[in-house]
Amino acid sequence: MPVADLKPLPARSVVLSLLLGSHPDRMSPAQLTRAGEHFGIPASTLRVALTRAVAAGDLRRVRGDYVLGERLVARQRRQDEGVEDAETAWDGTWEMAVVVVTGRPGSERAALRDTLTAARLAELREGVWTRPANLRRAPSYAGDPVLTTFRSRPDDDPARLARDLWDLRGWATDGRTLLRHLERTRDPALRLAVAAHVVRHLTADPLLPPDLLPSDWPGADLRTAYAAYQAELRDLAVV
Secondary structure (H helix, E strand, O other): OOHHHOOOOOHHHHHHHHHHOOOOOEEOHHHHHHHHHHOOOOHHHHHHHHHHHHHOOOEEEEOOEEEEOHHHHHHHHHHHHHHOOOEOOOOOOEEEEEEOOOOOOHHHHHHHHHHHHHOOOEEEEOOEEEEEOOEOOOOOOOOOOOEEEEEEOOOOOHHHHHHHHOOHHHHHHHHHHHHHHHHHOOOHHHHHHHHHHHHHHHHOOOOOOHHHOOOOOOHHHHHHHHHHHHHHHHHHOOO
16 A cells, blocks of 8 residues: 555544544544544534434434444454454364355345454355454354354364465565554554554454464554554544
8 A cells, every 4th residue: 555545534434433443432522523623624524424424323422422333333343353462372273164054145145254254264165164263252153043163173284274264475464564654654634544444454364373373474563553543542532
């Protein structure tokens, strides 16, 4: 992503980015206006963006403040998993989910694929999904009636299997590029745009055990840099 290709986020994306990165996900109109001014967004433009976000269900009004809507709360949980340390000790086993029901509508198949991808599983072959069992989170797909789930241990080299399932080299290369951009970009609006790319990239991190990762994996550095940027955003919200 060349720096020349960076563009400031539209007002609505700025608002959603601020709340997605906020804990708790609650900001007052005054806080959002102050933050918007920092990113060059006039108060009138920000108010329109907030109204449209509420109408679309992305935000809710709670006692005068703005909070994330239900869909974005789920997105924030996945985002937080990618940004924070979500791993636990790994015993070498893998999660597996196998589709055992056929003849389902395309919309249901697509929804299940989205659920399994959001749980950071990769498709080994059609209908067979897997990942190392090293995450603290409860599997969101557990109990789905079209799946059979279990733990397994591959006979072949697990590091090679991980390389086959995920483009680790490509993720690492893009991650290092984003890290450089976040470190070097000073314009507030463009810096927020880089940070939005960073958090999306972290959301796509498979969060594999260290033994399965390349030696120069930039995941920890990206998480540290984004956490520092979140602290910058929290300072903006102080009114």
